[in-house]
Amino acid sequence: MDNYKKLILGHGLHHIANSLISIMCVLMCLTGCGKARSVTPATGKVEWGYKAENGPRVWAQLSPEYVLCAEGKHQSPIDLVNPIPAKLPLIPYDYRPTSMNVRNTGHTIEVACPEGSWIEVDGTRYQLLQFHFHAPSEHTVAGKSFDMEAHFVHKSEDGMLAVVGLLIKQGRHKFVFDPIWSHLPAVPGETQRIENVTEDDSLIVDPRFMFSPNDQVEDVAPSRFGNYYRYDGSLTTPPCSEGVKWIVLTTPIEMSEAQIAAFKAIIHDNNRPVQPLNGRKLFVNFAGDER
Numbered sequence: 001m002d003n004y005k006k007l008i009l010g011h012g013l014h015h016i017a018n019s020l021i022s023i024m025c026v027l028m029c030l031t032g033c034g035k036a037r038s039v040t041p042a043t044g045k046v047e048w049g050y051k052a053e054n055g056p057r058v059w060a061q062l063s064p065e066y067v068l069c070a071e072g073k074h075q076s077p078i079d080l081v082n083p084i085p086a087k088l089p090l091i092p093y094d095y096r097p098t099s100m101n102v103r104n105t106g107h108t109i110e111v112a113c114p115e116g117s118w119i120e121v122d123g124t125r126y127q128l129l130q131f132h133f134h135a136p137s138e139h140t141v142a143g144k145s146f147d148m149e150a151h152f153v154h155k156s157e158d159g160m161l162a163v164v165g166l167l168i169k170q171g172r173h174k175f176v177f178d179p180i181w182s183h184l185p186a187v188p189g190e191t192q193r194i195e196n197v198t199e200d201d202s203l204i205v206d207p208r209f210m211f212s213p214n215d216q217v218e219d220v221a222p223s224r225f226g227n228y229y230r231y232d233g234s235l236t237t238p239p240c241s242e243g244v245k246w247i248v249l250t251t252p253i254e255m256s257e258a259q260i261a262a263f264k265a266i267i268h269d270n271n272r273p274v275q276p277l278n279g280r281k282l283f284v285n286f287a288g289d290e291r
């Protein structure tokens with residue numbers, strides 16, 4: 001075999017080898033691409049999240065149970081813009097200090113609350129189940145996003161949901177969140193417990209201070225929300241169930257740059273984009289000095 005032929009043959013083999021590699025890559029991808037998505041072993045379902053392959057745009061494709069995420073017409077969050085000024089009732093709330101579990105769900109940091117804290121909307125009482133955080137905010141105000149948003153999720157006896165949204169912007173340190181922030185679980189699935197009453201019976205977290213922009217609370221029970229947006233929407237995570245009463249407080253609270261950074265170091269970009277209003281009515285209530 002002369003050198004020329006060797007060169008041609010060698011070149012040809014090289015081509016074949018390259019083609020084989022390409023075919024193998026395609027085959028590997030056909031069998032293995034699905035594995036790039038995290039699959040929940042128990043159900044075989046693709047775990048929803050906030051990345052391109054499992055994020056808000058494709059939630060409805062991940063499970064038939066998530067169909068409302070694409071087809072629902074009363075979805076949350078929304079842009080809070082051009083609200084209708086209305087005279088709505090004050091919303092009484094009574095948040096009791098309790099011990100709590102702080103859990104990293106992989107999607108958020110969630111604080112589970114034992115029974116005892118509640119709000120009252122349209123004459124119905126809703127028990128506080130948990131609160132959790134999004135960074136950046138899910139609701140926007142006239143297109144403006146906030147650094148974070150807290151959601152306080154409540155359920156009535158007949159299973160209806162009411163969520164209080166609290167917008168958070170960077171500013172002064174918010175001391176009421178210190179005990180929770182010192183127990184932020186860094187690993188998905190991890191839970192940390194806060195015993196809320198110390199040995200000398202002093203409270204660690206007085207939940208009323210969570211809503212107060214200036215860390216002043218009235219010594220009345222129950223307290224009342226007076227300045228808030230009100231609309232009917234949905235869960236902002238799969239299965240995007242509708243029929244949720246949304247109350248978003250008009251006045252943001254502040255948290256320090258360090259507090260926001262500490263949260264974002266664990267969870268960030270867990271916000272669903274705003275959804276169309278689709279003819280729903282967005283109200284705003286102003287009650288002066290009331291929260």
Ligand SMILES: [Zn+2]
Pocket residue numbers: 132133134151236
């Ligand atoms: Zn939420």
